[in-house]
Amino acid sequence: MDIPEETLAHNAPTVMVSFFTTTYTKSVPESQTFSVPKTVTKNGLSNLVNKLLGNADEEAIPFDFLYNDEFVSLSLDKFLKKRPEINTDDTLSLEYTPSMSMEEGNEIPHDDWVSSVCAPFYGELDGDVVVTGCYDRRVRLCHGSEVLAVGDGHTGAVKSVAAVKNGLASMGTKRRRRNVPGFTALSGSKDGTVRVWSYDDAKGLKSVRTLKHHSASVDTVSINAAGDLGCSASWDKTVSLFRIPDCMNADITDVQIATMTGHSRPILASSFTKDNRHVFTSGLDGQLKQWDVSRAAFYTTYSGEYATYSLDVNKENQNLIVTGHSDNRARLWDIREKKVIKSFSGHTGWVYSIKWCPEEGNLGTSFVTAAEDSALNYFDVRAVRPLSTHTPHTDGILSLSFTAPTTVASASKDTKVKTTTLSPNK
Secondary structure (H helix, E strand, O other), X not given: OOOOHHHOOOOOOXXXXXXXXXXXXXXXXXXXXXXXXXXXXXXXXXXHHHHHXXXXXXXXXXXXXXXXXEEOXXXXXXXXXXXXXXXXXXXXXXXXXXXEEEEEEEEEEOOOOEEEEEOOOOOOHHHOEEEEEEOOOOEXXXXXXXXXXXXXXXXXXXXXEEEEEEEEEEEEOOOOEEEEXXXXXXXXXXXXXXXXXXXXXXXXXXXXXXXXXXXXXXXXXXXOOOOOEEEEEEOOOEEEXXXXXXXXXXXXXXXXXXXXXXXXXXXXXXXXXXXXXXXXXXXXXXXXXXXXXXXXXXEEEEOOOOOEEEEEEOOOOOOEEEEXXXXXXXXXXXXXXXXXXXXXXXXXXXXXXXXEOOOOOOOOOEEEXXXXXXXXXXXXXXXXXXXXXXXXXXXXXXXXXXXXXXXXXXXXXXXXXXXXXXXXXX
């Protein structure tokens, strides 16, 4: 068999490797070993495996490689130099798995920068329904490439939106009629307010309550998994907790549970834990703060060095949190260790948004980031660099949200929302 030129040993230092897979349909016999240059790159290994599998050029696909459950991101030599404990006299057993690809989908034009996007009906309706917040001071309900409803009321740019479905309603357009869940949404604005929105077929998208808990721009709002608690945080350095069902009742005037303080600079990101017991916040002070929801009180602080623009708590393992920063990096925190346990590079601009991948069986090992460099990066916690990169926009991406297990909606300064599908190469 002809081995690709870039993987031939020649006179370069070499290492013996074998290959196996748990994710691809074709296997290389594990008993076979090969001598490859230590300088071989991931592409060189991928070409070798395709040859060994008998994949013709038109059938060849890119692979990623792992050693002891850690990705080989660059060359094998660089990987080994960082791990002096590996005995290179032994045969290295490398796992190969199809690389992840990103394919662009729908596009939804807006009238100004789109600062935020969320999916109230995750995994339903083909993952095509999103709620957006825009610098034109409006909230929109979109389906596919259509804007179906517009909410007015804010007097400043909308900086953040969050939404949760609350029952079935019928949504109509001039072209066709669809049955989709009704929903409740929150929007935070530069005008210092949070608006609570309700959608149903009869009334459309309606602002039902305006909350004035802050004295400066509200850059983050979030809703817990139960859908009954809202959180807002602001440039005034405060965090507000409030009851969403009470917001829907005009007879209840006081819907706030508490205002919490502790940050020393503006707060830009928030996320509830899946069990609804805690909410995390962070911002320009770089501190990750944990708040006890039942007591509506401060719980603890995890110290950081860089301004934080985004955060997401892992839904499978609530001890793991990912954050996006002003030094163009993403970071993985383990709150059991009370610190950052890994840093991820790959962007060339501030990381504005970050989300764990929600696909079933993923167990919280991968996440997607969006940044000022207009790129979406797909990361795995077992690698320090992105496994896949896609640039769907022409300007910075301010927000992303999963609308389905493998579909991401991204909102950008280029005034567009676009969807991207993640899938392994086949």
